[in-house]
Structure formats: C-alpha cells, structure tokens
Amino acid sequence: MTATAEPEIGKARLRKEDARLITGQTTWTDNLQLHGMLHMAVLRSPVAHARITGIDVSRATSMPGVAVVLTGEDFAAEQGSLPCAWPITEDMKSPPAPAMAVAQVNFAGEAVALVIADSAYHAADALEAIDIDYDELPVVLDMEEALRDNDLVHPDLGTNKCATWIFDSAEAGVGTNVEDEIASAEVVIERTFKQQRLIPAFMEPRSVVVDTTAGMFTVWSATQIPHILRWMLSAVTGISEHKLRVIAPDVGGGFGGKLQVTPEELLCLLVARRMGRPVKWTESRTESMLSAHHGRDQVQKITLSARRDGTVTGLKVELLADMGAYLRLVTPGVPILGAFMFNSIYKFAAYRFVCTNVFTNKVPTDAYRGAGRPEATFAIERMMDELAVELGVEPMKIREMNWIRHEEFPFDTVAGLTYDSGNYEAATARAMELFGYEEMREEQARRRSSGDVVQLGIGISTYTEMCGLAPSRVLGALRYAAGGWETASIRMLPTGKVEVITGTSPHGQGHETVWSQIVADKLGVPFDDVEVLHGDTATSHKGMDSYGSRSLAVGGTALVYAADKVLAKARTLAAHMMECDEVDVEFASGSFSVRGTSTVRSLGDVVLAAHVAHDLPEGMEPGMDADATFDPDNFSFPHGTHLCATEVDTETGMVRISRYVAVDDVGTVMNPLIVDGQVHGGLAQGIAQALYEEATHDEMGTLTSATLADYLVPCAADLPAFLTDRTTTPATSNPLGAKGVGEAGTIASTPAVVNSVLDALRHLGVRDIEMPMSPERVWTALQGRPDPGSGDVTAGGLGSIDAQGGQS
Amino acid sequence: MHISVNVDGVTYADEVEPRLLLVHYLRERLSKTGTVVGCDTGNCGACTVHLDGHSVKSCQMLAVQANGHEVTTIEGLARDGKLHPVQEAFHSNHALQCGFCTPGMIMQAIDLLADESDPDDETVRKGLEGNLCRCTGYQNIVRAVQDAAQRMKPGAGPKQEQHSDEHISSKQPVGGE
Numbered sequence: 001m002t003a004t005a006e007p008e009i010g011k012a013r014l015r016k017e018d019a020r021l022i023t024g025q026t027t028w029t030d031n032l033q034l035h036g037m038l039h040m041a042v043l044r045s046p047v048a049h050a051r052i053t054g055i056d057v058s059r060a061t062s063m064p065g066v067a068v069v070l071t072g073e074d075f076a077a078e079q080g081s082l083p084c085a086w087p088i089t090e091d092m093k094s095p096p097a098p099a100m101a102v103a104q105v106n107f108a109g110e111a112v113a114l115v116i117a118d119s120a121y122h123a124a125d126a127l128e129a130i131d132i133d134y135d136e137l138p139v140v141l142d143m144e145e146a147l148r149d150n151d152l153v154h155p156d157l158g159t160n161k162c163a164t165w166i167f168d169s170a171e172a173g174v175g176t177n178v179e180d181e182i183a184s185a186e187v188v189i190e191r192t193f194k195q196q197r198l199i200p201a202f203m204e205p206r207s208v209v210v211d212t213t214a215g216m217f218t219v220w221s222a223t224q225i226p227h228i229l230r231w232m233l234s235a236v237t238g239i240s241e242h243k244l245r246v247i248a249p250d251v252g253g254g255f256g257g258k259l260q261v262t263p264e265e266l267l268c269l270l271v272a273r274r275m276g277r278p279v280k281w282t283e284s285r286t287e288s289m290l291s292a293h294h295g296r297d298q299v300q301k302i303t304l305s306a307r308r309d310g311t312v313t314g315l316k317v318e319l320l321a322d323m324g325a326y327l328r329l330v331t332p333g334v335p336i337l338g339a340f341m342f343n344s345i346y347k348f349a350a351y352r353f354v355c356t357n358v359f360t361n362k363v364p365t366d367a368y369r370g371a372g373r374p375e376a377t378f379a380i381e382r383m384m385d386e387l388a389v390e391l392g393v394e395p396m397k398i399r400e401m402n403w404i405r406h407e408e409f410p411f412d413t414v415a416g417l418t419y420d421s422g423n424y425e426a427a428t429a430r431a432m433e434l435f436g437y438e439e440m441r442e443e444q445a446r447r448r449s450s451g452d453v454v455q456l457g458i459g460i461s462t463y464t465e466m467c468g469l470a471p472s473r474v475l476g477a478l479r480y481a482a483g484g485w486e487t488a489s490i491r492m493l494p495t496g497k498v499e500v501i502t503g504t505s506p507h508g509q510g511h512e513t514v515w516s517q518i519v520a521d522k523l524g525v526p527f528d529d530v531e532v533l534h535g536d537t538a539t540s541h542k543g544m545d546s547y548g549s550r551s552l553a554v555g556g557t558a559l560v561y562a563a564d565k566v567l568a569k570a571r572t573l574a575a576h577m578m579e580c581d582e583v584d585v586e587f588a589s590g591s592f593s594v595r596g597t598s599t600v601r602s603l604g605d606v607v608l609a610a611h612v613a614h615d616l617p618e619g620m621e622p623g624m625d626a627d628a629t630f631d632p633d634n635f636s637f638p639h640g641t642h643l644c645a646t647e648v649d650t651e652t653g654m655v656r657i658s659r660y661v662a663v664d665d666v667g668t669v670m671n672p673l674i675v676d677g678q679v680h681g682g683l684a685q686g687i688a689q690a691l692y693e694e695a696t697h698d699e700m701g702t703l704t705s706a707t708l709a710d711y712l713v714p715c716a717a718d719l720p721a722f723l724t725d726r727t728t729t730p731a732t733s734n735p736l737g738a739k740g741v742g743e744a745g746t747i748a749s750t751p752a753v754v755n756s757v758l759d760a761l762r763h764l765g766v767r768d769i770e771m772p773m774s775p776e777r778v779w780t781a782l783q784g785r786p787d788p789g790s791g792d793v794t795a796g797g798l799g800s801i802d803a804q805g806g807q808s
Numbered sequence: 809m810h811i812s813v814n815v816d817g818v819t820y821a822d823e824v825e826p827r828l829l830l831v832h833y834l835r836e837r838l839s840k841t842g843t844v845v846g847c848d849t850g851n852c853g854a855c856t857v858h859l860d861g862h863s864v865k866s867c868q869m870l871a872v873q874a875n876g877h878e879v880t881t882i883e884g885l886a887r888d889g890k891l892h893p894v895q896e897a898f899h900s901n902h903a904l905q906c907g908f909c910t911p912g913m914i915m916q917a918i919d920l921l922a923d924e925s926d927p928d929d930e931t932v933r934k935g936l937e938g939n940l941c942r943c944t945g946y947q948n949i950v951r952a953v954q955d956a957a958q959r960m961k962p963g964a965g966p967k968q969e970q971h972s973d974e975h976i977s978s979k980q981p982v983g984g985e
C-alpha cells in the first residue's frame with residue numbers, strides 16, 4: 001500500500017466518472033432492454049381544466065402491437081394519491097393527486113390514458129387513436145384572480161387557497177415588530193417582483209423501467225431520490241418496501257427536477273404488476289416540459305424600511321406562490337425554504353414573512369435549483385439597489401453598511417437562524433478587485449455622458465444561502481415528513497481495497513471522485529483503491545439522496561465519521577498485533593506504528609488480520625467495516641459577491657454580459673475543479689432566469705413553451721466566460737468545513753444580472769423590467785416614460801453617483 | 809426496407825421500417841446506447857453522430873438515409889484503446905458533469921475542429937450552438953475544445969490520436985441537416 005504523499009482533499013482531481021461518460025459506456029435508464037419488455041406511452045390532456053365525459057379506446061386497442069390501453073378508471077382503485085411530504089400548516093388544503101386523471105383533468109399535460117405495446121413506436125401510434133371527450137371548465141391561471149375564488153381548480157376544496165404560512169420576528173422573539181419599524185421609518189420602499197415560472201430542463205429526459213421477475217419489483221428510474229422513491233412507492237401502492245428495489249443508474253442532471261415521485265414511476269410499477277412483464281416508459285422532451293414539475297412562479301411584494309443614513313430596519317415579505325394543480329413531493333414547502341433567507345446578510349431589526357400558496361390549472365411546481373432561496377436572494381438584492389437609488393448611496397456601500405461584519409459571527413439572524421461563519425468583506429474586496437470595479441464605474445460614466453447607444457450597467461449580488469439540508473429536528477418543526485441526516489458505510493476488503501457506500505445519489509456532481517478523495521485522505525489509501533457505490537437501494541440501503549446542496553456537508557461528513565470508526569477499530573487491532581498499548585499507536589499515511597519504535601503495520605495488514613480473524617482482541621468482531629449516520633445540528637451558509645457588467649443596446653434592447661465575476665465562500669473545498677464546474681453551471685441557470693427562460697401559457701392554459709425551441713435554455717453562444725475565485729471561511733457545523741456549492745451560482749447570479757441591466761438604464765427612466773429581460777422587454781421599457789409616482793429616478797441611476805463624484 | 813450501414817467500423821445489414829430514426833436504429837437495434845436522445849425537435853444535439861465524417865443529428869435522419877454510408881458514434885472514437893484527443897480534453901478540462909450532452913458535444917467538437925484548427929472562444933461557442941448542456945455553463949467545454957485543438961496540432965501526439973474520420977471525409981454528407 002502506497003502512502004499518499006500530498007493530501008487528496010483540496011486537489012483538482014480529474015473525475016473517475018468521466019471514463020464511461022466520454023466513451024458512451026453509460027447506463028442511462030433508457031438504455032435498458034429487458035426480455036419481454038413492454039413499452040408504455042402516456043396520453044396527456046390537451047386542455048387545462050375539464051371533466052372527462054367519455055373515453056373510447058377501442059380503435060387504439062386494436063392497433064398493431066398494442067397489448068392493452070388503460071385509463072384512469074382502470075387504476076382508480078389502486079393508484080391512491082401521489083405523496084406530498086410537506087404539509088406546511090395544519091389546515092393546508094391538499095387535493096387528491098391521482099397519477100392518472102379519473103374524472104377531471106386539472107392541467108394541460110396531465111396523464112389521461114396509457115398504451116402498453118410491444119414497441120415505443122407502436123405505443124405512440126396508438127395514442128393518436130384514443131378518443132376522449134372533455135367538458136371544459138373555467139381555467140384558473142392568474143394567482144390573484146385565483147384567490148378571488150370565482151372559479152375553482154378543485155371545487156371540493158371550496159377555495160384555491162392552499163395554505164398561508166407566516167414567520168414573524170416579534171412573535172418568534174428574535175426581532176422587533178415590522179409594522180412598528182415601517183410606521184416609524186424615515187424611508188419606506190415597496191416593490192413587487194415577479195419570479196417567472198421556470199422549467200428545470202435536465203438534459204436526460206425522465207425514464208422508468210420496472211422489472212417484476214425474481215419475486216421483486218425492481219424499478220430503474222432517472223431520479224435524484226432512489227431511497228425516498230422506494231419508501232413512497234411502497235406507501236402509495238402497498239407493495240412491501242422490502243420487495244421493492246429502486247436503482248438510479250447514470251442520471252443525466254436533475255437540478256431539483258428529478259426530486260420527485262412522479263405519476264409515471266407509479267404507473268409503470270402498476271402496469272408491470274398488472275401485466276407481470278417488464279415495462280419501460282421514456283418521455284419525449286415535450287412531455288417533459290408538459291408534465292415534469294416546474295419551478296419558481298411567485299409574486300413577491302416586498303416592503304423595506306430604513307433610516308435616511310441607509311441603515312435598514314424592517315423587512316416585510318408577502319408572497320403568492322403558484323402550486324400548480326397538485327401538491328407534489330415538496331411543492332408547498334419550496335417557498336418556505338426561502339422564508340429564512342430574505343433578510344440575507346443584512347442586520348434587520350424586524351422581519352415578517354407571509355406566504356400564500358395558491359392552486360392554478362398549471363403543471364405543479366416543486367424544487368428547482370435553489371428552491372425558494374433564489375427567489376429570496378433576488379428580492380433582497382433588488383431591494384438593496386432600490387434603497388441605494390432612493391438614498392443616492394453607492395449600492396455596494398449600502399450593503400456594506402448593513403451586512404454582518406466578519407467579527408460578528410456566529411450571528412443570530414432576525415429569521416431565527418444562526419450563521420456560523422463568513423466574511424463578506426473579504427469576498428467583496430476580492431470580487432471588486434477582479435472586476436475592476438472603479439474602472440468599470442468610470443467607463444459607465446463615460447458612456448452616460450457621451451450618450452453612447454450601448455450603455456454599461458454594473459450589477460451586484462452579495463448573497464448567502466442555507467445549505468446542507470438539514471437538521472432533522474428543524475425539518476420536524478417545519479412539518480416536513482422526513483429527516484435530513486445522511487449515511488455512509490465503508491467496507492474494508494481483504495486485499496486492502498475499499499468500498500464506500502453512500503446514501504447520496506449523484507447525477508453529475510462527481511461524488512465518486514470526491515468521496516474517494518475524502519476516504520483516501522482519511523485512511524491513507526490510494527485514490528484509485530476506492531470504489532463508491534450509490535443509487536441502488538440493494539447496495540446502498542439507506543439514505544436521503546441528493547438535493548439542497550447537502551451531499552458533501554451531510555453525506556461527506558457521515559463518510560468522515562465512518563472512516564473514523566474504521567480507524568478506531570483498526571487502531572485497537574494494530575495495538576494488539578504490535579503488542580503495545582493503544583495510546584502508543586500512531587497512524588499516518590496508511591500505517592500504524594508504535595511511538596518511538598520502528599514497529600509498523602499497514603492498514604492493509606490490519607484489515608486482513610480483522611478479516612481472517614485468527615487472532616483478535618477479546619470481544620472484537622471480525623471484519624473492519626463501519627457505518628455512520630450524521631444528522632447536522634445546523635445548516636451551512638455559503639456566501640459570496642457576484643458582480644456583473646452588462647452592455648445594453650438602447651436601440652435594440654439587446655443585453656450582453658461583458659464581464660461576470662463570482663467570488664464564492666463555500667467553505668473548505670475538496671476539489672476545486674468540481675467546485676468551479678458547479679459554479680459555472682449554476683451561473684448559467686441563474687443568468688438564464690434573468691435573460692432567457694420562461695414557461696408561458698396561452699389563455700386556455702396551454703403551455704406555449706413546450707419545446708427547446710420555445711423554452712430558451714441558453715447555448716454556448718448565449719453565455720459569457722466567467723471569472724471565478726474563492727475566499728474561505730470553513731463551516732463550523734461539520735468536520736470537513738464544507739458549506740455546499742450546488743446552488744450558489746444560481747442563487748447569486750439572477751439579481752446580479754437584473755441589477756446590472758437596470759443600472760445601465762435607470763438614468764433613462766427605466767425602473768424595472770420583468771424577467772426574462774428579453775430584447776423586446778428591454779426595448780419596450782426604454783420606450784416608456786418613468787412612472788410618475790416613482791420620484792426622481794431620471795436624475796441618475798446607481799452609476800451616476802460616481803460620475804457625480806458622489807458617495808462611493 | 810433493407811439497409812447496409814457501416815457503424816463504428818462494422819457493417820450491419822438490417823431490415824428496418826422506413827420511419828425508423830437513425831438514433832433509434834443505433835440505440836435499439838445495434839445497442840449503440842452511447843448516443844442519446846434529449847429532445848424531439850432537433851434542438852439539443854445530444855444525438856449528434858458523424859455521417860461520412862460530418863456531424864449530423866441522428867434524431868433528424870431516418871435509418872434508411874444512412875444506407876450505404878459510414879456512421880461514427882462516440883463509441884467508435886477510441887482507437888486501439890487510446891481515446892480521441894477531444895475525449896481526453898473533455899476529461900482533462902472537466903468539461904462534463906452529468907455527461908448526457910457529452911457524446912453529442914464531443915462529436916460536434918470534432919466536426920468543428922476539422923474546419924477550424926485553432927478556434928477562438930467565440931468560434932467554439934458559435935460552433936456548438938446546436939448542442940445544449942444544462943450542467944457546465946459551457947466554460948469548460950470551450951476550454952476543452954481549445955485544448956483539444958492544441959493536442960491535435962501536427963506533432964502534438966502520435967498519429968493515431970489525430971484521426972477524425974479522415975479516410976471518409978471526402979464523401980458528401982446526406983440527409984440530416
């Protein structure tokens with residue numbers, strides 16, 4: 001066994017996962033072909049709200065290759081209701097959520113019939129031969145209109161209001177009363193922002209295969225959550241959990257979009273049970289857009305109070321959150337994940353958050369990268385700019401005046417959280433230096449004074465987020481139905497090789513590489529001697545899966561503790577083998593030695609001795625395996641400063657990002673290559689919300705952005721090169737010091753871009769532009785006159801302050 | 809219909825339905841599952857393969873249109889156990905995360921590098937416009953393609969690493985785009 005010379009943690013290791021992915025030796029779910037396999041195709045409702053008055057499947061049933069055509073009636077007795085694991089309030093309204101509509105459809109795209117055939121082509125052919133009569137009902141699309149309860153999505157509920165969830169700092173005893181702060185404030189700013197509906201748009205369409213042979217139900221699914229899926233499928237179908245095995249093989253991205261128990265997973269399982277044969281379903285992209293859950297979709301009314309000197313005092317947040325037609329796995333809780341983040345890095349005295357969840361006839365919403373936190377970050381970062389404009393203070397200065405200083409950590413926030421560590425000054429200083437902040441402001445002033453057609457804007461986002469989901473007791477207090485721990489096992493094999501089993505479920509994040517690095521460091525074994533097993537409930541029997549930037553902070557920590565257990569036992573055995581006292585045993589670079597002697601046993605020797613078990617200390621069990629489960633006692637709080645320069649063509653409305661700097665503090669970094677990659681990808685999705693993407697509907701509730709031609713996932717030419725760097729304050733809530741990085745880029749970047757575009761145009765009278773800031777919207781905003789009630793916005797935007805020799 | 813197609817150096821003779829897409833022929837009949845499907849409108853590029861040395865979207869072509877032609881997929885790039893320099897560059901530059909877009913991205917990058925031996929940032933970004941990646945933000949993909957260009961420069965490595973279907977690249981592309 002070779003000693004590892006330099007530490008693995010922190011090394012830019014190239015990924016283990018790549019070998020199969022760059023050669024096409026992959027195991028995507030849709031690759032599976034099983035003997036006798038049937039194919040399932042789903043007919044989806046073309047209308048958003050209607051009663052089903054008749055279904056005629058006779059033509060479809062007689063089509064070539066068709067085994068059976070099934071409707072909601074066929075499943076009514078056995079399909080139950082898809083689970084929602086987060087009833088956020090006691091009185092939350094929760095309609096039954098059938099996997100397939102029985103009597104009524106509530107969104108366009110909802111499953112109404114299935115064809116089971118011998119090939120995917122034959123199944124698709126027969127879909128067209130199914131005749132369904134719909135009796136259309138009024139369509140509820142707009143949230144404010146929905147709350148008037150004139151037309152109801154679910155008449156049985158008597159209302160479109162799902163739930164109202166409130167946090168109040170005065171009631172919680174962690175701050176003053178927000179209404180008092182607003183009443184006595186010198187400055188009050190009120191704004192309404194729209195968080196448009198987004199589509200996660202993972203590149204691998206969802207796919208499910210169910211096999212029923214060998215007395216088991218084996219479910220392969222392109223999912224982020226094999227463990228939760230197994231639990232929930234068992235709960236819904238009554239199939240005993242120990243007779244269900246769920247496998248998430250190679251999974252092509254998720255971003256929250258595959259954090260779901262889907263209708264199709266359930267239907268595939270029910271069909272396989274009914275037919276006694278393997279069944280496969282793979283969605284088309286259009287189906288994915290029409291039926292996989294969407295994200296965001298909130299209207300945010302924000303009131304901020306401050307003193308004239310710029311000190312913020314109170315923050316009131318009133319949200320409307322669109323649930324869509326049903327509550328999926330964590331639908332109602334997504335906006336609540338933002339509840340603790342609106343105050344962000346700033347020291348508000350008072351905070352109140354009221355969220356009203358609303359049903360509409362649209363695809364259900366649920367987790368999408370950041371889930372609640374991007375929305376919160378957007379709102380507060382937009383508001384800090386609005387305050388800066390109102391007071392004529394440089395926007396970075398207003399942030400600096402109000403943020404938590406590095407010597408104030410740990411800091412108890414007005415939302416009731418304790419931020420463990422951070423250094424906003426350091427990240428900001430580094431970002432401003434990389435960006436060339438002062439020179440940028442000078443260039444901006446030049447373009448303004450010369451009346452350049454292409455104006456320059458500078459946008460700031462000094463964000464934080466809560467990651468490492470989550471302390472189980474906190475989840476319990478929030479009425480979430482599961483815990484937030486994670487688990488890991490280490491199997492020491494007799495040859496000294498190591499198998500790591502993790503309850504996390506990677507789908508692009510590189511856990512196989514990073515988990516190997518951690519174990520290599522802890523146990524002093526070579527990186528290549530570690531194999532990471534995941535995503536199969538038969539090998540990885542326990543876990544809470546991957547989402548919420550939790551895998552490293554929680555799952556990585558479990559792995560550290562499992563390694564500690566291996567070493568503790570190995571140390572006892574090593575002392576026994578070397579005939580010395582345990583306190584004299586030292587461990588370094590994979591070997592045990594007796595202090596002050598040349599007696600050495602490698603970990604491999606000790607593992608073998610444990611395995612053969614010929615001579616163990618009294619009472620020691622054979623073998624050297626260990627399990628550990630870690631339940632964090634706090635979240636982790638990555639933060640950073642993002643600066644975005646945009647060039648806005650005032651004649652065409654075209655926006656081009658000319659410089660983007662991201663300086664993130666994600667705690668201790670295991671692998672900088674992977675961290676950079678996560679930041680890049682996150683930035684792309686956050687920028688896409690600001691500039692490109694929006695799920696749109698016509699007045700009938702039909703999704704009009706149901707293809708990748710209409711829903712503008714950015715291509716390489718749409719995005720700039722990013723300049724990324726890091727500052728580091730280790731998290732204190734886990735031994736790795738890791739904070740999480742999966743969502744940071746997405747959370748931070750959207751407001752940076754929007755603030756930048758507005759900064760470019762404020763002096764031309766533009767106050768706000770809805771996302772996505774398409775050329776058309778930007779151009780239209782430029783044609784409009786300033787809102788007469790808006791005060792003196794034409795006198796100068798943020799950038800004009802420097803130009804006037806102002807307050808920076 | 810009867811077709812004869814050379815895929816990754818092996819000639820296959822098959823009876824296929826006229827409507828069968830090339831990508832489904834590759835995946836389901838030949839088990840060449842390295843090539844994947846990401847959309848139904850020709851927008852994502854996940855299915856990109858080479859037809860007679862030029863990139864095509866195999867979801868936009870019928871299998872019968874490949875009759876008599878040579879198809880190279882991601883699975884046919886490595887030679888004698890050596891990865892293609894573009895494959896190597898994707899690995900070395902961390903140009904993939906979930907890897908779903910990667911086969912198509914690599915096939916398109918090879919095509920791009922056949923026309924542009926030393927592309928700048930913008931040329932790479934434009935050249936990959938038809939291939940979507942949701943994970944990487946493209947930054948490392950651009951870097952990888954530029955790195956691959958250096959690796960493929962004459963004298964940059966052993967000859968067999970530099971192939972890019974040169975033996976068939978003189979033929980005209982058919983079908984597809």
Ligand code: FES
Binds near residue numbers: 849852853
């Ligand atoms: S699968 Fe999307 S372009 Fe071919």
Ligand code: FES
Binds near residue numbers: 903910944
């Ligand atoms: S690496 Fe996941 S889509 Fe490109």
